[in-house]
Amino acid sequence: MxxxxxxxxxxxxxxxxxxxxxxxxxxxxxxxxxxxxxxxxxxxxxxxxxxxxxxATNLLRYSMAFDNALWEKNSGVTVTGSTIPAPDGSQTAMQLDLPGSAAGADGLYQNVGELVTNDTYSFAVWMRAVSGTADITLGGIDGASANGFALDENWQRVWIAEPASGTARYPKLSTTITALPASVLIWNAQLEASPVPTSDIISNGIPAARAxxxxxxxxxxxxxxxxxxxxxxxxxxxxxxxxxxxxxxxxxxxxxxxxxxxxxxxxxxxxxxxxxxxxxxxxxxxxxxxxxxxxxxxxxxxxxxxxxxxxxxxxxxxxxxxxxxxxxxxxxxxxxxxxxxxxxxxxxxxxxxxxxxxxxxxxxxxxx
CATH class of the missing domain: 2.60.120.200 (Jelly Rolls)
Structure with a gap:
């Protein structure tokens, strides 16, 4: 340059x-x-x-610690550590096992308050299949929205952008679309007041900002x-x-x-x-x-x-x-x-x- x-x-x-x-x-x-x-x-x-x-600000708290209590889980959903390198080469990625269900709604989510209704927010997370391929659903900004993504064994940052349907929302990772079991690795989730996610911001207990x-x-x-x-x-x-x-x-x-x-x-x-x-x-x-x-x-x-x-x-x-x-x-x-x-x-x-x-x-x- x-x-x-x-x-x-x-x-x-x-x-x-x-x-x-x-x-x-x-x-x-x-x-x-x-x-x-x-x-x-x-x-x-x-x-x-x-x-x-x-x-920009990551509105999620504990954006990487998916085993924290602020990340709520439906019955049968588990989050454990992983030794597979994360997108930054560290061993900070976590494994999310989704059992699947008749409705496919079992998942992992975090309650986020004080959103502006009808303003657009983006929800992003790094993901990959543990092995082979996996199908995952992101949603929870615009009500019970469902956005499907096909994952392989390469890390990719998947994201959605929607208007908030209320002042409190639950960005969620699930198998709503397929209702099939899935095992995936996840790293650093991010919710921003923006139509597209910006570079990664890691939070640890409170929303984190980047200048x-x-x-x-x-x-x-x-x-x-x-x-x-x-x-x-x-x-x-x-x-x-x-x-x-x-x-x-x-x-x-x-x-x-x-x-x-x-x-x-x-x-x-x-x-x-x-x-x-x-x-x-x-x-x-x-x-x-x-x-x-x-x-x-x-x-x-x-x-x-x-x-x-x-x-x-x-x-x-x-x-x-x-x-x-x-x-x-x-x-x-x-x-x-x-x-x-x-x-x-x-x-x-x-x-x-x-x-x-x-x-x-x-x-x-x-x-x-």
Whole structure:
């Protein structure tokens, strides 16, 4: 991951007031320290890019200790330890044996209160079959909902997202759909106020939180004020809600010189905005929907009196007739001022040129 004229790491600063779990190049989950960049990988060890996420909370208590009394069990359901390595390589996974029943409702569940009725929550858990294959059901956010998953002997993080049907719910692992016995390994369950689960957060008695990733580039000698081009190679999240940010360039505050590129998921549009001295100069919607869980290249280019954005080979430009601010001292990647409206995805690469490239070149650079 790097800039056109120097390595990105030379000017990148990451702040995060908590640790974070991501996959390492060995395919296992690894802890990233406070303020350490979270470079993520897939199960085979291939790099996905820099993961940038907003703050999140795991609403479940004892997310890994499934034998704790807070995890209630129907009759015949057992939870025991396991020596099979967990997704982080440790021996902290547990074995869940479900006897099956005529209704298939026997399972393991935790009572979670103070949910907001009709708000969307995601429930995720790492699972695999003890041997062979197994069918499992997740549910309990939207009443007696049932979502089936087929498991093999590889760890996978299965999840559902539904609106809460009440202020107290019981996220549950069962065999409701098949009503057949199943023996599975489980590790770190997570319930979030989000349409998609974020990276793992481990709780031990009380809900646990993870801080937002605040990722910034220091605009030193490499950065040209008044003009430039940035090309972002992104992989979007599996789902999203609200507005999230790709990049913000501003002076001492967001009300001063301010160039913003973001995505409004409700309107399904990329949007740019420009402020100078607290006065809006340009606010423009640009495109239709970005595909979820997909790779995209987005080019952002600016000069004294025009801003251009390229996506999928199409370039749109703002009306001209304004003077571009020349006092950008903050470059924030993937969040609103490092606090919220986060990307919740991966930045695979970022290229920079200290000039506004031609629309023809932007068209080429915005195609994956």
């Amino acid at each position: 790097g800039l056109r004229y120097q390595p990105l790491a030379a000017c990148m600063n990451v702040s995060r007031a908590s640790t974070k779990l991501v996959r390492g190049p060995n395919g296992l989950l690894e802890t990233r320290a406070i303020n350490e960049p979270a470079y993520d990988h897939d199960r085979l060890g291939r790099r996905l890019g820099l993961m940038i996420e907003g703050a 937002c990733d605040d990722v910034r580039l220091d605009p030193g000698d490499w950065f040209a004020q008044g003009r430039g081009t940035m090309v972002f190679d992104l992989h979007t999240a599996k789902d999203w809600a609200g507005i999230w940010r790709i990049v913000q360039l501003y002076s001492a505050s967001l009300n001063e010189g301010h160039l913003d590129l973001g995505y409004d998921s409700a309107a399904d549009q990329l949007r740019i905005s420009l402020r100078s001295g607290g006065v809006p100069l340009v606010t423009q919607s640009l495109y239709g929907a970005l595909a979820k869980d997909s790779r995209h290249r987005i080019a952002l280019a600016w000069d004294d009196d025009v801003i251009s954005v390229g996506l999928d080979g199409v370039v749109l430009s703002s009306p001209d007739g304004f003077a571009m601010p020349r006092n950008f001292s903050n470059i924030v990647l993937g969040s609103f001022d490092g606090a919220d409206k986060a990307l919740n995805g991966h930045v695979r690469n970022l290229a920079y040129w200290p000039e506004k490239l031609s629309n023809a070149r932007l068209s080429e650079l915005s195609v994956v």
